Amino acid sequence: MKGFLQIHDPLKPKGHAVGIDLGTTNSLVAAVINGKPTSLAADEGDERLLPSVVHYAQNGGVLVGKRAVELLATAPTDTIKSVKRFMGKSLGDLETKKLGAYQFVEGQGVVRFQVAGGQPVTPIEVSGEILRTLKRRAESAFAGKVEQAVITVPAYFDDGQRQATKDAGRLAGLEVLRLLNEPTAAALAYGLDKNAQGTFAVYDLGGGTFDISILELVDGVFQVKSVGGDSALGGDDFDRAIVQRALEAFGITEPSNTQIAQLLQAGRAAKERLTELPESSLTLDGRVFSFTRADFDGWIAPLLQKTGVAVRRALKDAGLTPADIKGVVLVGGSTRVPAVRSYVEALFGKPPLADIDPDQVVALGAAIQADLLTNADRQDEVLLLDVIPLSLGLETMGGVVEKLIHRNSAIPTAQGQVFTTFQDGQTGMDIHVVQGERELVQDSRSLARFRLSGIPSMPAGMGRVQVTFSIDADGILSVKAKEQTTGVEQAITVKPTHGLTDEEVEQMLLDSIEHGEDDMQRRQLAEQQVEATRVLADARKQLRENGDLLDPEERKRFELGVEALEALAQSTTDHASLKNAIHELDEQARPFVERIMNRAISKAAVGHTIESF
Amino acid sequence: MTAEASATFIAPNPNALPTGKPTGKGIGIDDSAVGRLKKLLAERNTPNAGLRIAVKGGGCSGLAYHMEWAEEARPRDKTFERDGVRVFIDPKSYLYLMGTELIFEETIMASGFKLRNPNEKSACGCGDSFSV
Numbered sequence: 001m002k003g004f005l006q007i008h009d010p011l012k013p014k015g016h017a018v019g020i021d022l023g024t025t026n027s028l029v030a031a032v033i034n035g036k037p038t039s040l041a042a043d044e045g046d047e048r049l050l051p052s053v054v055h056y057a058q059n060g061g062v063l064v065g066k067r068a069v070e071l072l073a074t075a076p077t078d079t080i081k082s083v084k085r086f087m088g089k090s091l092g093d094l095e096t097k098k099l100g101a102y103q104f105v106e107g108q109g110v111v112r113f114q115v116a117g118g119q120p121v122t123p124i125e126v127s128g129e130i131l132r133t134l135k136r137r138a139e140s141a142f143a144g145k146v147e148q149a150v151i152t153v154p155a156y157f158d159d160g161q162r163q164a165t166k167d168a169g170r171l172a173g174l175e176v177l178r179l180l181n182e183p184t185a186a187a188l189a190y191g192l193d194k195n196a197q198g199t200f201a202v203y204d205l206g207g208g209t210f211d212i213s214i215l216e217l218v219d220g221v222f223q224v225k226s227v228g229g230d231s232a233l234g235g236d237d238f239d240r241a242i243v244q245r246a247l248e249a250f251g252i253t254e255p256s257n258t259q260i261a262q263l264l265q266a267g268r269a270a271k272e273r274l275t276e277l278p279e280s281s282l283t284l285d286g287r288v289f290s291f292t293r294a295d296f297d298g299w300i301a302p303l304l305q306k307t308g309v310a311v312r313r314a315l316k317d318a319g320l321t322p323a324d325i326k327g328v329v330l331v332g333g334s335t336r337v338p339a340v341r342s343y344v345e346a347l348f349g350k351p352p353l354a355d356i357d358p359d360q361v362v363a364l365g366a367a368i369q370a371d372l373l374t375n376a377d378r379q380d381e382v383l384l385l386d387v388i389p390l391s392l393g394l395e396t397m398g399g400v401v402e403k404l405i406h407r408n409s410a411i412p413t414a415q416g417q418v419f420t421t422f423q424d425g426q427t428g429m430d431i432h433v434v435q436g437e438r439e440l441v442q443d444s445r446s447l448a449r450f451r452l453s454g455i456p457s458m459p460a461g462m463g464r465v466q467v468t469f470s471i472d473a474d475g476i477l478s479v480k481a482k483e484q485t486t487g488v489e490q491a492i493t494v495k496p497t498h499g500l501t502d503e504e505v506e507q508m509l510l511d512s513i514e515h516g517e518d519d520m521q522r523r524q525l526a527e528q529q530v531e532a533t534r535v536l537a538d539a540r541k542q543l544r545e546n547g548d549l550l551d552p553e554e555r556k557r558f559e560l561g562v563e564a565l566e567a568l569a570q571s572t573t574d575h576a577s578l579k580n581a582i583h584e585l586d587e588q589a590r591p592f593v594e595r596i597m598n599r600a601i602s603k604a605a606v607g608h609t610i611e612s613f
Numbered sequence: 614m615t616a617e618a619s620a621t622f623i624a625p626n627p628n629a630l631p632t633g634k635p636t637g638k639g640i641g642i643d644d645s646a647v648g649r650l651k652k653l654l655a656e657r658n659t660p661n662a663g664l665r666i667a668v669k670g671g672g673c674s675g676l677a678y679h680m681e682w683a684e685e686a687r688p689r690d691k692t693f694e695r696d697g698v699r700v701f702i703d704p705k706s707y708l709y710l711m712g713t714e715l716i717f718e719e720t721i722m723a724s725g726f727k728l729r730n731p732n733e734k735s736a737c738g739c740g741d742s743f744s745v
Contacts, residue, residue: 004724005726
């Protein structure tokens, strides 16, 4: 089901708007305060990341975050973690049940969890609890109401998952200003949108997932070119690599669950110390396991190579090479590991952007977007620069416009079409580039004109010219015409928007709508006039060359038909009647055409006989 | 046919259809939307205000709808009226909204406003983002 639109009230005093990173493992809320994007801490301490874990208690109470994490071991089916993986999923999705050992209930096409203290809950409701906690956190930071939010979603989320995220926001009492792609949010946090253009990569290595996104910036708007990744690869695998080596070193072959849990915790702490120090160690039951950064780098090298494969695939999908990437943004706590940074640097051939806390960068970008959307000064920005405002085409016979690139096409773009010659022996073609939505050249804006000469002399319709229109990211149009048999070509470059104001663009569009039906009539008439001209020329040629095939009366009747069509073509404004007249002359000519064909065949047969004997 | 045009000598493509232009004209407001807007405006104590519909860049599908109450039309706005309910649209947004109908939908589960925009090529599940 598609969501509904909300009516905003500009007179109502607005609460603060926040940006929310609703993550699989952790969530975070941020806002722009005094012009600076800032993450908001929980009231009980300096902890900014809220674990995305929700516990439902027997008494109907709900715990979110750290306190819910503590109950994961004792009440696993009443404590939902990684709910993001369930968003927009039904139990029918075979993979769903593998995502966690919960008591699933199917209802109205969505998955539900049977938890303690009441009715089954949906992933939307669980996410709503996380968002509500973040909203409260923001409200206590501001000591005021928070009613609007930008929430981030993975670039690969489908419509159902996005709708579910939006519903979770509403459930938490938030007006969702916008859903923003996570990689785009990270790019915004670094202000990459202030570049004129460019292609960027966002390398997101979290606790349990890896995502790579290739973004293209065209005039301030980010477009996702390609995405890739591994939904089971992250910092947790780094921890497991350490635990495995520690177990080997301690000679433990069958560790208890407690030992594994202790080692994972100690391993993670040891890993984090390695970010600053060349050496680290962990202890288990009084025994010490020491390792160097070089040891650790060696252990995780195969994991990093897996990310490299995904990166290269994403680049290939976008038709790019690492050299095309203008900047790389690091997201996710695991990108703090020095080996990850140097691996990314080697992968792209340039140091990644890493100044902003990789755990916070997505929420900070969302906060910037929320601020932009609610800042009154920017409300009137209705910039649509990533599409061409008016169609581009060329003139064909009869002054008819053939559009090659349509209005609203995203740029850069390229379109080609093959055009044929109209006259026997035609050796040149005038390419007249026009702009606008109207059907006839006289109503369009003329942009450029050039002539392609050197077309070999051929019957009408046989000369084939490939015309290509391409627009680059700066909106510059290149038109190339290439004759297909000789390869002779000619090109021109223009800036279609040069000298056009927004008002003129609007006026041209409004004119095209106002004259829409009328234009179609005129276009069809022009097309039929061209067709009549072609048919008349052909009829006269055949009368000249093969007129002897008709007896005098037939000839007289056919000539009258030709004259009648010519008179109608010059006088009528009704394309349908002209089309009928053309058809009638065609019918009338049929016996004539048959005789011409027979003559041609017997001529060919004669030629054949001479040649064969 | 002008002399200038015939100098072009490019055979027209008989299969070409004119496309790429906004579909439809004007803005429609359906009965239930009129009724609902009247009620909401009365509740807001501004029975003479109107509804502004705009299209903004951004959103998950490139463009996003925005609706807000407006006391008056702005100078270059286009105003559409039905049964005393006014809708204001700035000229730029109008280019993306031509032929759109504002509807109010009520189902057992939920109710709310929607825009039925013939220019939409794809819409996002979030409801207010689309592309043309």
